[in-house]
Amino acid sequence: MAKIKPQALLLQSKKKKGPSRISLVTIAIYGLIVVVMAFFLFTSYRHWNRRSNFQEEDNLSSAEHDSFGDSKKVDVPKYAVITTSKGSITVELYKEGSPEVVSEFIKSCHKGRFKGMLFNRVIKNFVIQGGDVNRPGNMEDWTSRGKHYNQLDTSLKHEAFMLGTSKTKHDGGGFDLFITTAPIPDLNEKINVFGRVIKGEDVVQEIEExxxxxxxxxxxxxxxxxxxxKQKL
Structure with missing residues (x-):
């Protein structure tokens, strides 16, 4: 049997003890794991960061909404000055007693629906009315009431110089105005009262004449x- 030289044995020993090479597949697998972990951490960070931002925005939005709502409550106009071709009529709005009607009246004011509106019906010792004179069935009803106002019950349910609008919904979002010129007992059946004249009664009377x-x-x-x-006079 041939003897192996010491030098050859030393070389074989070094080869066995030396580190083994890492394959490309293993490197690729480890690299993929690192990329997946990094992507997961980045995604988690973005998720929680966006969630935190959304919560802050929601809190800010809620605070702004509450503040806006409070300001709207505070800034609801208490008075309306109706400037007519005969002079000005100042009205106090019953925002607590008729909030929905007052709100609709304010919206109509902002939209300019009352500009150019004519007082198309004037009944002495009864009412003056601005609005659509061509509404079917309306003219006969109100004129008959005007003719017989002296025969109405004397128990007063509706005072003079009150501002109201018809309870009948108007086509196209119209909004008519009634101002009484005498105490009328049965107008509550026909009119939603939402204010009263506090200045300019003489103007109302002039229109009435x-x-x-x-x-x-x-x-x-x-x-x-x-x-x-106006909020204040």
């Missing part, structure tokens, strides 16, 4: 120039 035709329409146009909302 206008010459009218047989349908109680003023012979000379009397209209609303504008309505100004």
């Amino acid at each position: 206008a010459d009218t035709d047989e349908h109680y329409r003023p012979k000379a146009p009397i209209g609303i120039i504008e309505v100004t909302l």
Whole structure:
């Protein structure tokens, strides 16, 4: 049997003890694991960071909404100045007693629906009305009431110089205005009262004295120039 030289044995020993090489597949697997872990950590960070930002925005939005809501409650106008071709009529709005009607009235003011509106029906010792004179069935009802106002019950349910609007919904979002010129007992059946005249009663009376035709329409146009909302007088 041939003897192995010491030098050859030393070389074989070094080869056995030396580190084994890492394959490319193993490197790829470890690299993939690192990438997946990094992606997972980055995704988790973005998720929690965005969630925190959303919570802050929601809190800020809620605070702004509450603040806006409070300011709207505080800033609801208490008065309306109705400027007519005969002069100005100042009205105190019953925002607590008729909040929905007052809200609709304010919206109509902002949209300018009252600019140019005519007082199309003037019945002495009864009401003056601005709105749509062509609504079917409306003219006969109100004119008959005007003719017989002296025969109404004397128990007062509706005072003079009250501002109201018809309880009947208007097509196209219209909004008519009634101002009573005498205590009328049964108007609560027809009108939602949402204010009262506190200044300009003489203007109301002047409009009331206008010459009218047989349908109680003023012979000379009397209209609303504008309505100004105010928090304080």
